[in-house]
Amino acid sequence: MSTPSPFFRLDGTDPNSQARAGTITTDHGTIPTPIFMPVGTQGAVKAMEHRSLRELDAAIILANTYHLYLRPGTEVLQAMGGLHRLANWERPILTDSGGFQVWSLRDLRSLSEKGAEFKSHLDGSRHLFTPESVVEIQRAIGSDLFMVLDECTNYPADHATAKASMEMTVRWAERSRRHHLESPFLYGHQQYQFAIGQGSTHADLRRDCMNALVDMDFDGYAIGGLSVGEPTEDMYAMTEVSTAIMPAHKPRYLMGVGTPENILTAIGLGVDMFDCVMPTRNARNGTIFTTKGRFNARNARWKTSNEPIDDAVGCWTSENTSMAYLRHLFVANEILGLMLATMQNVALYLWLVRTAREKILEGTYRQWAAETIEQLNRPRD
Amino acid sequence: MSTPSPFFRLDGTDPNSQARAGTITTDHGTIPTPIFMPVGTQGAVKAMEHRSLRELDAAIILANTYHLYLRPGTEVLQAMGGLHRLANWERPILTDSGGFQVWSLRDLRSLSEKGAEFKSHLDGSRHLFTPESVVEIQRAIGSDLFMVLDECTNYPADHATAKASMEMTVRWAERSRRHHLESPFLYGHQQYQFAIGQGSTHADLRRDCMNALVDMDFDGYAIGGLSVGEPTEDMYAMTEVSTAIMPAHKPRYLMGVGTPENILTAIGLGVDMFDCVMPTRNARNGTIFTTKGRFNARNARWKTSNEPIDDAVGCWTSENTSMAYLRHLFVANEILGLMLATMQNVALYLWLVRTAREKILEGTYRQWAAETIEQLNRPRD
Numbered sequence: 001m002s003t004p005s006p007f008f009r010l011d012g013t014d015p016n017s018q019a020r021a022g023t024i025t026t027d028h029g030t031i032p033t034p035i036f037m038p039v040g041t042q043g044a045v046k047a048m049e050h051r052s053l054r055e056l057d058a059a060i061i062l063a064n065t066y067h068l069y070l071r072p073g074t075e076v077l078q079a080m081g082g083l084h085r086l087a088n089w090e091r092p093i094l095t096d097s098g099g100f101q102v103w104s105l106r107d108l109r110s111l112s113e114k115g116a117e118f119k120s121h122l123d124g125s126r127h128l129f130t131p132e133s134v135v136e137i138q139r140a141i142g143s144d145l146f147m148v149l150d151e152c153t154n155y156p157a158d159h160a161t162a163k164a165s166m167e168m169t170v171r172w173a174e175r176s177r178r179h180h181l182e183s184p185f186l187y188g189h190q191q192y193q194f195a196i197g198q199g200s201t202h203a204d205l206r207r208d209c210m211n212a213l214v215d216m217d218f219d220g221y222a223i224g225g226l227s228v229g230e231p232t233e234d235m236y237a238m239t240e241v242s243t244a245i246m247p248a249h250k251p252r253y254l255m256g257v258g259t260p261e262n263i264l265t266a267i268g269l270g271v272d273m274f275d276c277v278m279p280t281r282n283a284r285n286g287t288i289f290t291t292k293g294r295f296n297a298r299n300a301r302w303k304t305s306n307e308p309i310d311d312a313v314g315c316w317t318s319e320n321t322s323m324a325y326l327r328h329l330f331v332a333n334e335i336l337g338l339m340l341a342t343m344q345n346v347a348l349y350l351w352l353v354r355t356a357r358e359k360i361l362e363g364t365y366r367q368w369a370a371e372t373i374e375q376l377n378r379p380r381d
Numbered sequence: 382m383s384t385p386s387p388f389f390r391l392d393g394t395d396p397n398s399q400a401r402a403g404t405i406t407t408d409h410g411t412i413p414t415p416i417f418m419p420v421g422t423q424g425a426v427k428a429m430e431h432r433s434l435r436e437l438d439a440a441i442i443l444a445n446t447y448h449l450y451l452r453p454g455t456e457v458l459q460a461m462g463g464l465h466r467l468a469n470w471e472r473p474i475l476t477d478s479g480g481f482q483v484w485s486l487r488d489l490r491s492l493s494e495k496g497a498e499f500k501s502h503l504d505g506s507r508h509l510f511t512p513e514s515v516v517e518i519q520r521a522i523g524s525d526l527f528m529v530l531d532e533c534t535n536y537p538a539d540h541a542t543a544k545a546s547m548e549m550t551v552r553w554a555e556r557s558r559r560h561h562l563e564s565p566f567l568y569g570h571q572q573y574q575f576a577i578g579q580g581s582t583h584a585d586l587r588r589d590c591m592n593a594l595v596d597m598d599f600d601g602y603a604i605g606g607l608s609v610g611e612p613t614e615d616m617y618a619m620t621e622v623s624t625a626i627m628p629a630h631k632p633r634y635l636m637g638v639g640t641p642e643n644i645l646t647a648i649g650l651g652v653d654m655f656d657c658v659m660p661t662r663n664a665r666n667g668t669i670f671t672t673k674g675r676f677n678a679r680n681a682r683w684k685t686s687n688e689p690i691d692d693a694v695g696c697w698t699s700e701n702t703s704m705a706y707l708r709h710l711f712v713a714n715e716i717l718g719l720m721l722a723t724m725q726n727v728a729l730y731l732w733l734v735r736t737a738r739e740k741i742l743e744g745t746y747r748q749w750a751a752e753t754i755e756q757l758n759r760p761r762d
Contacts, residue, residue, distance in 0.1 A: 043709065047716040049698070072684070072709045079685040086706050303453070304460040317430070325467050328424065328453045335428040338716065 005030075007192060007219055008251045014365040018243065018270035021360040024251055026144040027189035028084065028092045029059065033251060033272035034356050036263065036349045037062040037094055039280060042071065043087050046280050047335070047342040050089055056315060056347050057354065060091060062275045065137050065146075066098030069127075070120055074140040082142025082187050094275070095143035097134050099196070100224070100256070103152035111151060113168065131175040135183060135193075142187045147222065148176035150196040155228045162200035169198045170212045177216045192219035194253060200225060201234045203241045210245040221246045222253040223271075227262075236265060243270035260289060260352055260376045264369040267356050274353070279345035284338050286330050289348040290318075293380035297341060302327040309340070315347035348376075386411075388573060388600055389632045395746040399624065399651035402741040405632055407525040408570035409465065409473045410440065414632060414653035415737050417644065417730045418443040418475055420661060423452065424468045427661050428716070428723040431470055437696060437728050438735065441472060443656045446518050446527075447479030450508075451501055455521040463523025463568050475656070476524035478515050480577070481605070481637070484533035492532060494549065512556040516564060516574075523568045528603060529557035531577040536609045543581035550579045551593045558597045573600035575634060581606060582615045584622045591626040602627045603634040604652075608643075617646060624651035641670060641733055641757045645750040648737050655734070660726035665719045667711050670729040674761035676704075678722060683708040690721070696728035729757075 005025040011032075012021045024031040038045045038053060041064045045053060053061065063083060072086070080086040083093055102109050102116045109118040115130035131149045138146040149172050153165040173195045180193045195213040199205030213221060223242045226235045239254055246252045253273035254266050263274050279289065286297035290310040295302070305323035321340055329337030352372070359368040386406040392413075393402045405412040419426045419434060422445045426434060434442065444464060453467070461467040464474055483490050483497045490499040496511035512530045519527040530553050534546040554576045561574045576594040580586030594602060604623045607616045620635055627633045634654035635647050644655050660670065667678035671691040676683070686704035702721055710718030733753070740749040 042713045042715055043706075044713075044715045044717040047720070049717065049720060051698070067713075071713050072705075076684055076705065076709070080687070080703075080705055085687075086703065086709065088701050088703065088706065303457055306461070306466075317432070320469050322461075322467065322469065324453075324457065324461055325424075325469065328457070328467065332423045332425075332448075332452050334423060334425045335716065335719065336425040336430065339428070339430060339720070 006249075008249060010248065012361045014268075014360045015363050016366040017268040017369075019267045019356070019360045019365045020270060020272060021357045022251065022272055024145075026092045026192070028090060028144050031059040031092055032354075032357055034267045034353045034360075035059055035273050036353045037273065037275040038346050038349070039275055039277050042067045043083050045342075045346070047284065047338045048280070048346060050087070052317075052343055053346070054091075056343075056350050058091070058346070058350060060094060060144075061089065062094045062096065063141065063143065064098060064101060065095050065134060065141065066101035066129075068095070068141055069098065069137050070122055074137055077140045077142070078186065082140070084142060092144040093141075094145040095138050095141050095147065096255070097138075097147040097149045097196075098129060099147070099150040100152050102129060111168075113171070115149070116151075131172040132179040135176055135179045138191070139183065139186050142189070143191065144189065145192050145194060145220065147194050147196055148173050150198060150224055152225050152228070153198050153200045155200060155225075155230050157200040159202055159205070162198075162202050162205050166198045166200075166205050166209045169196065170209060173213055173218075174216060177218065194218055194220040194222050196222045196224035196255065197242050198225045199238070201230050201238060203237065206238050206241045207245060210242050214245060214247060218250070220251040220253060222255050224255045226254070227256045227258055232262070235262070236269065239266055239271060240269045246270070260349070261373045263349075263352060264356065264373055267353075268366065268369060279349045280342050283341035283345040286341065288326075288341055289345050289376060290380060291348070291351075291375065293376065293378040295380040297326050297330040297337065299327070309344050310348065313344070313347040313351035315343060318344045318347060387630075389630060391629065393742045395649075395741045396744050397747040398649040398750075400648045400737070400741045400746045401651060401653060402738045403632065403653055405526075407473045407573070409471060409525050412440040412473055413735075413738055415648045415734045415741075416440055416654050417734045418654065418656040419727050419730070420656055420658045423448045424464050426723075426727070428665065428719045429661070429727065431468070433698075433724055434727070435472075437724075437731050439472070439727070439731060441475060441525075442470065443475045443477065444522065444524065445479060445482060446476050446515060446522065447482035449476070449522055450479065450518050451503055455518055458521045458523070459567065463521070465523060473525040474522075475526040476519050476522050476528065477636070478519075478528040478530045478577075479510060480528070480531040481533050483510060492549075494552070496530070497532075512553040513560040516557055516560045519572070520564065520567050523570070524572065525570065526573050526575060526601065528575050528577055529554050531579060531605055533606050533609070534579050534581045536581060536606075536611050538581040540583055540586070543579075543583050543586050547579045547581075547586050547590045550577065551590060554594055554599075555597060558599065575599055575601040575603050577603045577605035577636070578623050579606045580619070582611050582619060584618065587619050587622045588626060591623050595626060595628060599631070601632040601634060603636050605636050607635070608637045608639055613643070616643070617650065620647055620652060621650045627651075641730070642754045644730075644733060645737065645754055648734075648741075649747065649750060660730045661723050664722035664726040667722065669707075669722055670726050670757060671761060672729070672732075672756065674757065674759040676761040678707050678711040678718065680708070690725050691729065694725070694728040694732035696724060699725045699728060
């Protein structure tokens with residue numbers, strides 16, 4: 001008889017950094033870490049077919065509680081047996097709590113101890129998210145990994161403001177954890193709950209918050225409230241302060257980050273999981289990431305370039321599409337341009353974390369990451 | 382030693398209609414007829430990957446001379462070695478001449494014996510298409526099958542107007558044919574030239590036009606100037622008048638038509654080739670054609686429908702996508718909705734002509750077509 005796999009297993013660590021390789025096991029499959037989760041806010045990665053995601057070895061996608069709650073709504077999700085079945089996506093799904101989206105609504109929301117009241121960005125209708133209701137919605141979605149409701153602190157925030165906000169996040173986390181442990185799963189598969197650390201750019205608050213959350217024994221831990229306007233150095237510093245406290249035997253997730261450079265740096269600081277709209281959103285704007293550097297798809301210099309978009313990230317389409325054709329599609333406003341650009345950027349991000357994992361297990365991560373950052377950051381020539 | 386394949390071979394005819402099954406052979410592959418050509422105006426079928434077209438057995442796509450002349454332009458096309466190489470589409474391509482697009486510009490064009498002068502819809506710049514220059518542009522594109530410049534007669538047109546217009550089309554066709562036979566191919570592969578019959582809804586003019594064109598010994602013959610507002614019965618009548626004259630050993634193409642019903646009816650009148658924006662354009666508007674009938678993707682009745690979009694047209698994606706998910710994607714304005722809808726509609730059209738061919742070869746076309754028209758026209762329930 002074999003022992004059941006633990007939720008998270010540490011497969012190796014890099015000798016010259018805090019980078020880790022691990023495996024998350026869910027009822028919908030395993031996730032090798034470090035991992036990048038393509039963003040499928042409304043249950044679909046924009047301009048990308050599921051099968052392309054499968055072919056590029058996307059082990060997990062991210063969806064959003066706020067958006068799915070509004071459309072298609074929990075009634076539809078429950079009738080369909082959850083998002084996996086609605087979307088026919090059989091691999092793991094992580095859902096963000098909607099805390100960040102409610103925070104982004106600014107003038108349309110008001111927060112209290114009870115929860116976050118907001119007006120829908122679609123029709124202005126009034127809604128209340130509580131730590132408990134957000135667990136319920138994520139029950140209906142049926143995501144494998146899900147986030148607690150948190151308050152994303154405004155940036156900048158003075159110490160007192162950041163402290164008060166962080167403390168509410170901690171109290172909400174406690175209610176979330178209790179409700180999660182008391183309420184049943186709807187679809188038979190296990191759901192794992194992640195807490196989110198806040199504390200703005202104040203190291204002591206970040207520490208206090210994470211310590212309090214660790215005591216509540218969540219399945220995983222995330223770092224939230226970053227990439228909201230603070231200097232990159234602060235983002236890295238707050239990440240390092242947080243990973244130092246996060247338990248080694250649980251997955252660590254830096255939310256909403258970032259550029260390839262941000263991701264490689266944060267992996268070196270001990271982070272396992274990432275999501276960001278950058279690869280998909282930038283693709284639609286014509287900014288393409290490749291192993292030969294970044295470029296703008298509309299640039300006239302690609303007019304007659306026979307070069308493939310990228311032949312090193314394991315994407316058949318990128319290997320078989322010329323720069324000239326991609327440029328033509330963007331200049332001519334063809335949807336196919338958005339599709340091919342998205343595929344390349346997602347392929348690049350997935351190649352990035354897949355290779356990072358290999359290098360961690362080989363013990364050569366640090367050197368490789370430094371070279372790769374230099375390689376990806378340069379403009380393509 | 383085997384005899385080289387003829388450009389067009391007749392494989393069979395239906396005993397109870399004028400429907401024919403044939404094979405067109407080009408240097409980029411063979412095309413079984415009847416065939417539907419998905420429209421890739423600017424060298425890309427809107428919202429559809431090439432590999433999806435290949436998987437659905439699209440034997441040929443259509444592109445447009447007017448659009449490709451403006452973007453990316455003949456210089457780029459020539460530098461890249463033609464559209465096949467630019468787009469990495471290795472199967473046959475047919476290009477329309479741009480006559481119809483220039484005609485659609487209305488206030489931006491003026492026609493004379495010399496050719497059609499027009500202002501670009503993109504930047505207002507002035508251009509002249511002549512029968513000869515349109516051959517040259519299609520040399521640069523490198524399409525396998527291409528159309529002469531014609532004058533699409535306005536509808537309605539009295540006999541005198543339609544006659545004068547048709548006669549110019551005939552004179553232009555003569556210049557086109559001469560220029561084609563005198564000028565070399567640019568990329569080594571053979572290019573075949575099709576003439577376009579005009580004559581509005583006047584049967585005698587249609588006959589005179591087609592007879593004159595047949596005398597010029599083109600590689601194939603098309604029926605143009607239909608589907609421009611005339612009653613459907615007139616469209617069928619003019620089609621029948623034309624196919625009666627078109628030589629049996631050459632392919633016959635009804636341009637810009639139409640609904641599945643139009644296509645099946647015209648196949649019964651002896652037409653081999655079709656193109657239309659309907660499957661792709663309607664898909665993006667949420668009108669989906671399936672073997673179970675038509676539906677609007679946004680309709681609330683699909684909210685929780687587990688049914689696949691269509692499991693009878695040989696499209697993996699349609700078999701594995703629920704009506705509920707498609708509806709959610711349309712309601713949420715996801716690009717993936719356009720992609721999946723396009724794939725289904727193109728799959729349906731290609732299934733339609735593929736099956737038509739089987740039924741013609743079996744000798745059961747007429748009965749099958751009548752049943753299929755009824756089946757596809759009903760609203761899905």
